[in-house]
Every structure is written in C-alpha cells, then in structure tokens.
Amino acid sequence: MGFFKKLKDKINNQTDQVTDKFKDGMEKTRDSFTSKVNDLVARYRSVDEEFFEELEEILISADVGVETVMTLIEELEMEVKRRNIKDTSQVKEVISEKLVEIYYDGDDESIEEINLNENGLSVILTVGVNGVGKTTTIGKLAHRLKSEGKNVVLAAGDTFRAGAIDQLEVWGERAGVGVIKHSEGSDPAAVIYDGIQAAKSRGADVLICDTAGRLQNKVNLMNELAKVKKVISREVEGAPHETLLVLDATTGQNAISQVKTFKEVTDVSGIVLTKLDGTARGGIVLAIKNELDIPVKFVGLGEQMEDLQPFDAHQFVYGLFGDLMQEESNES
Amino acid sequence: MAFEGLADRLQGTIKKITGKGKVTEQDVKEMTREVRLALLEADVNFKVVKDLIKRIKERAIGQEVLQGLNPGQQVIKVVKEELTELMGGEQSKIAVANKPPTVIMMVGLQGAGKTTTTGKLANHLRKKYNRNPMLVAADVYRPAAINQLETLGKQLDMPVYSKGTEANPVDIAKEAIDQAKEDHKDYVIIDTAGRLHVDEGLMDELQQIKDTVQPDEIFLVVDSMTGQDAVNVAESFDEQLDISGVVLTKLDGDTRGGAALSIKAVTGKPIKFAGMGEKLDQLEAFHPDRMASRILGMGDVLSLIEKAETDVDEKKAKEMEQKMKDASFTFEDFLEQMGQVRSMGPLDELVNMMPGANKMKGMKNMQLDEKQIDQVEAIIQSMTKKERVEPDIINASRKKRIASGSGTSVAQVNRLLKQFNEMKKMMKQMMGGKKGKKKGGLNFPFM
Numbered sequence: 001m002g003f004f005k006k007l008k009d010k011i012n013n014q015t016d017q018v019t020d021k022f023k024d025g026m027e028k029t030r031d032s033f034t035s036k037v038n039d040l041v042a043r044y045r046s047v048d049e050e051f052f053e054e055l056e057e058i059l060i061s062a063d064v065g066v067e068t069v070m071t072l073i074e075e076l077e078m079e080v081k082r083r084n085i086k087d088t089s090q091v092k093e094v095i096s097e098k099l100v101e102i103y104y105d106g107d108d109e110s111i112e113e114i115n116l117n118e119n120g121l122s123v124i125l126t127v128g129v130n131g132v133g134k135t136t137t138i139g140k141l142a143h144r145l146k147s148e149g150k151n152v153v154l155a156a157g158d159t160f161r162a163g164a165i166d167q168l169e170v171w172g173e174r175a176g177v178g179v180i181k182h183s184e185g186s187d188p189a190a191v192i193y194d195g196i197q198a199a200k201s202r203g204a205d206v207l208i209c210d211t212a213g214r215l216q217n218k219v220n221l222m223n224e225l226a227k228v229k230k231v232i233s234r235e236v237e238g239a240p241h242e243t244l245l246v247l248d249a250t251t252g253q254n255a256i257s258q259v260k261t262f263k264e265v266t267d268v269s270g271i272v273l274t275k276l277d278g279t280a281r282g283g284i285v286l287a288i289k290n291e292l293d294i295p296v297k298f299v300g301l302g303e304q305m306e307d308l309q310p311f312d313a314h315q316f317v318y319g320l321f322g323d324l325m326q327e328e329s330n331e332s
Numbered sequence: 333m334a335f336e337g338l339a340d341r342l343q344g345t346i347k348k349i350t351g352k353g354k355v356t357e358q359d360v361k362e363m364t365r366e367v368r369l370a371l372l373e374a375d376v377n378f379k380v381v382k383d384l385i386k387r388i389k390e391r392a393i394g395q396e397v398l399q400g401l402n403p404g405q406q407v408i409k410v411v412k413e414e415l416t417e418l419m420g421g422e423q424s425k426i427a428v429a430n431k432p433p434t435v436i437m438m439v440g441l442q443g444a445g446k447t448t449t450t451g452k453l454a455n456h457l458r459k460k461y462n463r464n465p466m467l468v469a470a471d472v473y474r475p476a477a478i479n480q481l482e483t484l485g486k487q488l489d490m491p492v493y494s495k496g497t498e499a500n501p502v503d504i505a506k507e508a509i510d511q512a513k514e515d516h517k518d519y520v521i522i523d524t525a526g527r528l529h530v531d532e533g534l535m536d537e538l539q540q541i542k543d544t545v546q547p548d549e550i551f552l553v554v555d556s557m558t559g560q561d562a563v564n565v566a567e568s569f570d571e572q573l574d575i576s577g578v579v580l581t582k583l584d585g586d587t588r589g590g591a592a593l594s595i596k597a598v599t600g601k602p603i604k605f606a607g608m609g610e611k612l613d614q615l616e617a618f619h620p621d622r623m624a625s626r627i628l629g630m631g632d633v634l635s636l637i638e639k640a641e642t643d644v645d646e647k648k649a650k651e652m653e654q655k656m657k658d659a660s661f662t663f664e665d666f667l668e669q670m671g672q673v674r675s676m677g678p679l680d681e682l683v684n685m686m687p688g689a690n691k692m693k694g695m696k697n698m699q700l701d702e703k704q705i706d707q708v709e710a711i712i713q714s715m716t717k718k719e720r721v722e723p724d725i726i727n728a729s730r731k732k733r734i735a736s737g738s739g740t741s742v743a744q745v746n747r748l749l750k751q752f753n754e755m756k757k758m759m760k761q762m763m764g765g766k767k768g769k770k771k772g773g774l775n776f777p778f779m
Contacts, residue, residue, distance in 0.1 A: 057378045057382075060372055060378050060560065061377075061378055061560045062560070063375075063559040063560050063561070065373075066369055066372050066373050129557070129582070129585070130443070130445065130582060130610075131442070131443030131444060131445055131555060131581075131582075132443055133442065133443055139475075160610070161480070161610075162447075162479070162480045162481075162483035162484050162487070163447075163476040163477065163478075163479040163480025163481075163482075163483055164476075164480075166475070166476035166479040166480075167474070167475045167476035167477075167479075167480075169476075170475030170476055171475060174475075184483070215582060215584060215585035215586075216585070216586070217584075217585055217586040218584075248443060248555070248557075250441065250555070250558050250559060250561045250562075250565070251555075251557050251558065251559055252375030252557060252558060252559025252560065252562075252587075252590070252591065253373055253374070253375050253559065253587075253588070254375070254557040254585065254586070254587040254588070255557075255559075257586055257587075275441070275442065275443075275528070277528065278441070278528040278529065278530055278561070278565075279529070279530060279561055279564045279565075280559070280561040281561070284559065303473075
C-alpha cells in the first residue's frame, strides 16, 4: 500500500471537521510548499544531485533545520536508490513518508492526548518566550476543556507584562471560566498558590496557569519559573500534569534552544505550536521531536476560540502535502 | 545541537590549507559550504544565502593571502565585508514632519512586540530628543491591548489616546491626530493590531489608516527569532505599506538573528532600532556591523581580525604561539606581548571580543583595567633579566626589592606571579588543544 493511501486512511478515520480545520488553517503553508515541490518535480525529470539540492532548500525554507534536513536528504537518497526510483514524481511520496517517520521515529503513531488526572485536580502550566501566544492559547484551551464538560479555573501568573491580567480575564469571560488574579507586579508563585487553593475549594477539574513570557537566556526569570513549578508540585501530588511550552510557528532555529532550556527548568511535556495559519510552516517541530523527543500536543490555527486543535503528524504532513496526494489519486 | 560559530565550522577546512599562499577554488568551495550552513543555521533566508555565497565565491577565489591572516580568516573577512555591506550603515534617525505632529505607525505580526516598542520609542523620543509624544491605542482586536498601552502610558507619564474596542481603528487614528494638534504634541505613535501578512481584510485596514493619517514613518516590528518566513512577512508589509524602517525585537535573547539580514535584503529598508530587554529604556540604535558578527556567531572575532591584520607581525606571533604551547613563555615575552596588544586598543575590549572569553576559566576574574596593567608593567620592569626568564627564583627579598622598585606592594607582586602561572597553564591548555576547547588556528599574540 502506498504511503499517501495509508496517510489518507488514517485521516479518514478522523472527523472531516478536524481535517478541514487543518486544511483551511494551513492553506497558506500548504500552498507555497506544494507549489514548490510540484515545481521542482516538474522541472527535473530525473532524480539527481541537483534535484536533492533544491529539495534541501525547500525543506530549509520550512524551518526544518539544517541538521534534520541533511539527515533527511541522506535517507531519501538511500531510499531512492533502494527502491530504484528514477522518476521525480514518485519521490513526492517518499518525502512525506520520511517526514512522518522523522516525527514519530518508531514511537506509537497515535495522537498524544493532553495528560490529565482523571480523579482530582489537574494542573497545566504554560510557559514560553514573549509574544508566542501563551495567554491566547490558555483561553482556547479553557474553552476546549470546558466544552468537554470540565470545570476549569485559570491563574493569572503573568504579573509582569502590562495588561496581561486583563487579557486573561477577557479570555476567562469568553470561555466562561473563573480567573484567579493578584495585582500587577506581585509574586507569580503566590498567584499560582492561590489559584491552586481556589481550584481545590471549588472542586475544579483543571487549573491552567499562565506565566509571563521570558527569554530562555534570562537566568533570574528562569529561576522564578522553577519556583512556580515547585509550588505546584508541592501543593498538588503529581502536578503539573502537563507543562506546555508555547512555540510560535514563525520561530526559526532558536526554537531548539527554547525547548532545551525550558525543558531543563520545567520539564516540558508537550508543545503548542501557534500561528500556523500564516505562511510559516513550523518545520522546526520535526527537529524538536526528533532531537529532544517532545511531542506537539496542540496547534493554533486562527484567532477564534475553536482554533486550537490536537496535533497529529499525519494531519500536519497532510497539511503540507494534501494537494500532492489529491493529484496522486487522480492520476491513479 | 549547539550553534556552531563560523570560526569553529571553518577549523577543519582551515587546517588543510594553512600555509598556502593563495586561496584556491577548491578551498573556497569547501569554506563557502561551511559559511552557507552557518548562515542557514542562523535563520538567514536560503535565497539570501544563495546570493551571498555567489558573491563571496567570486571575491574570495584567487585572492592573495594577507600577511597576518590565515586563509580561513581571509574568507571570514570577505564574508563579514559582504554582510556588513548588505546590512548598510547605522541609521537610527527618526523623521521630523515640517508641520507637527510627526506621525509614526507601528505594524507587524502578533506577538512581535509592537505595543512594548511603541512605549520604548516614545520614551526614546522624549529622552533623546526632548519630544512630547502621544500614544494611540488602535489595536481594538486583541483582548486588553488598550489596557496594555494605557499601563505603559501611565508608567511613562504620557497621554494615551483610546476610544475603546468598539471604535474603528481608522477613526481612532484620525481623531488622535486632531487631539495631538490641539494638545501641542509633536509626535504621535500609533500602535496597530498584530496581523498576519496574509490577512487581506486587516492589511486593507492598515492601508486605510496610512491613507488617512499620512504617517511620516511606518515601522515594521519584527521578532528577531523569526525563521525563514521573515522574508515573506517583510515583503508583504513593505509591498502593501511601503514601510520606512524596521525595529528588531527580543535581541537580548540568544538568537543569531539571521532574520535581520533577510529583511534588509528583501526590503532594502534600514533596521533602525533593536529591542534589548523588557524595560522601557531598553531600545537601542541598531548596529549592522555587530549584527553581522552575531549572525556568524563569532563574537567580535572579526573586528579582532581587522585589528590583527594591521598590527601584528605574523612571524613573531608564530614564535609566541610555540612558546605558549611548551609553556616556555616568560615575563620578558609577556612584556613584549603587552606592548603589542596595547597598541591594538583598550585591553578589556579586546578580551571581550574573543568568542567565549567570558566563559573561560580564569579569564573571567582576570582584572583588566588599564591602571593595573600599568602596574604590571612596572613590576616586570623592576625585575632583573634573570628573574623575568626564571620567575621561580624570586624569593621574599627579591619580591621586596621588586615591590619598592615598582612602587607597588609585595602582595601585588605575589598576585602577579600567581596570575602569571595560572595564565601559563591556561595558555598551554588552549594551545595544546584540550578536547572541545580548541581555539587553535586563531593565532592571536596574547592567546
């Protein structure tokens, strides 16, 4: 069975609605990627060194990262030799197959669900650099969990940035969940502590903690984050159940450094990839999963409350190659 | 995957060709491959990289190797020159309208840092030019964006014009300017909502604001961590709005910031300012030459090359390197080195230029103020020839003599002796090529 067919079968098992969200959200991404690959395939009749060189550029332009691209191209070259592929159009399929393979790397290929404590309070900590969309993501996540019937409370742990608390409150109103806050400039660990107590006394299912954006090379700010995490672990057993690093899809190679440092300090368990509805392709997540083994759990595909979707590498690659697959099945 | 600087990347290639008199085509090919990877890892757009590499190749092939530089450094020099040229000179001037107020529009993607930069820019205008700006909250979409700007206004004690989230951004901008005229404000900075460059509706809105208020400056605010997509973003904003300059934010992070190069290359517009922290006074003029070095990941090794090029006698440097290697380095050599190094400029500046110098053990605590260097010089000059070559013979009475001869104390003489020994050890380590710490090949006289 061809890989495109397998991929399509996988996706057919999911609701059309989700697939459509991905397709629509990643439209810009897909357009440029697909046309580039198609253009490449059209211009080269045979699979030669130059072909691979251009393919390398296309992948690099998706922020996949030099090292990962080099590995990928090497494997592709081997695969092409092994299967004795001469026609460039056949390579398309191998490319997407390899991309999915890089992401999963032998792991179970099911979607990584968000990790929640089924009996009792679950705490989700969100971290990341400035401007990636932490507060917005929390709003969307709160909406999502609430519509699943969960009782959700938010803690306004970003006490630094002007207007951050107000912003979270607006999202709290939109999603219809409570927000625990202190005033601007207060100790974030204290806000989170209060958030936990409030969530406990309200019998909430999930507490989502916002934190101020911080660049990963700011030691003091990272120490502050470690303290916040310590408070959470001390107050709730097994918490935080999920530490989500929010990552802007437009970010380049610095994302690796972000993930590494935040992982050291807060033991990041999953990534939320935001702003994937632009032309950025977020290819860096392939490198992150491959090098650091942290899965992407959600992607942000727009500004609406519903625009946060669970991540599925098949969907992601489908988003990149959807039109290619369409053509493929028309041909056959 | 730690980012490898270009200097590290080039080490292997350099070794092969050290000693050659000319850079051959094959050498250049190998080195430009490394340059290409370094630039791509720094997030410079691949198309920009392609053009650059082409030019670098053309320039580098067949060049005579300059005295005092190895072929690797020579290629780095060409790369640096190309990058600096592409980046242009420093331009942090802000327009002044013939008839006040001068209107500045801030645009960019979500999360780039527009609102914070708006506050910083206003602060800059007041502090540096003694201006009297008014801020305008035209981001009616993001929750609490207006509150954020109002909070910044309070912190700066500056007026913020807002009309809530129901008003039309075009009307807000227009009315704000009328208000500014009435209040005799000389600058108006309009904070617009973050938007994707592919969002036609919102891009049209910016166009309308532009047509209505006729801004004197349109600054595109870009996150310095942006990857390959930076070209698309900059190109779209520039095409639609004809931006007048760029502000690069979050440069206090550890990103290489290759986006800067991409943006400059596709728009030709100057990068005027850099955001260097979360505080409102942390906006600096953008230095293209520093950025070029940063993208290459080599500290300011480049400036060092330039200095070495003019000031260092290659042959002497080689001798010195050998001496460091076998630890036969003496106070006599030290004195000579100090003379050479000092002719290159202030010492602490030189040390800071060395990549990784701050992290180097011993180097961090080494006091490098000029006055102390004078004292060191005096102490060494008070030693006999023999003492300078064999410092081990310096006993208590010799120390006393040296101290009084140089106008220092025995404790200071002791300290220098100790530091000298440590330095010798360190040099040996560095020159001997301890695993992972290899800095060979960059044969600077004081290393």
